[in-house]
Amino acid sequence: MSKADKIDRLAQLTAQRTTSSGDSLWVAAFRRLRSSKMAIIGAVIIAVFVVLAIIGPWIAPYSPTAQTWRGEVFSNRGIFVGPRAENWLGLDNLGRDQLSRLLVGARQTLLVGVVATVIGFVVGALIGGLSGAALALGGRTGQRIDTVIMRFIDMMLALPSLLLAVSIAAVMGQSLTTVMIAVGVVQIPIFARLLRGSMLAQANADYVLAARSLGVRRRRIVLAHVLPNSLGPVIVQCTLVLATAIIEAAALSFLGLGNLDAAQPEWGVMLAQAQRFFDAAPMLAVYPALGIIITALGFTLLGEAMREALDPKLRS
DSSP states (O other), X not given: OOHHHHHHHHHHGGGOXXXXXXXXXXXXXXXXXXXXXXXXXXXXXXHHHHHHHHHHHHHOSSOTTOOTTGGGOBGGGTBOOOSOSSOTTOBOTTSOBHHHHHHHHHHHHHHHHHHHHHHHHHHHHHHHHHHXXXXXXXXXXXXXXXHHHHHHHHHHHHSOHHHHHHHHHHHHOSSHHHHHHHHHHHHHHHHHHHHHHHHHHHHTSXXXXXXXXXXXXXXXXXXXXXXXXXXXXXXXXXXXXXHHHHHHHHHHHHTTOSOOOTTSOOHHHHHHHHGGGTTTOTHHHHHHHHHHHHHHHHHHHHHHHHHHHHOHHHHO
């Protein structure tokens, strides 16, 4: 199943208002989530990550920029300091406490992922909402607007996401803001296509037909009823997009397009800086890599569990 097919399938589920047992689709989905080990594990990982990102700078034992033990590390000779009583995860190549940098870097990693997802969600929702509303309102003009927008969105979906993000980041220059924007732009077509498909699925729902039979204006139906009821699967998609955003942001930082400000350590940048010393001190790369992998795994597990809870075909 292609990326576009998965998005369209999730959008189609919004037309289903109740399950065979008579429960609301969302109530039944939440009941399945509570008994899903995958969802519980993902939620626990996300909760731990968010808590560490929030309180990390306050519980970090040392400043992430303090080169207190610089005289004990000789990276040019391959001499590093590993875990010990004062430094639980050892020191980096500049004599900085690795644990402190990981804790502070968790906030930067979360910030990049959240901001990039918000950018993709807001812009994608505007584009998808415009396309869906134009098509739902009917008429040749609306169909033309939808056709133009969707062909542009399909072209963006056809491009490899990382390649598109690297191209945008290379044009804008090296900074943390660049990484957020580049990763956010990559997510725009996902949200746009999903919201547009969800609105089309809702346009054929019974409550829409009832509103039309009562003489409610089509514009009011679309904006006041169809659009709000179409946002559910888009919110579900945010969990999956967050995992992708964290990985792609780390990839951009690894390629040297992230923020190199030592006062704001970020896991992707830490991973990039550690590659030069991988032979002598592999744990400098392993720690941030594990953080990225486990965090992305948490969002992916929860997102996939939510999608499966909504889709009976996936559960079977």
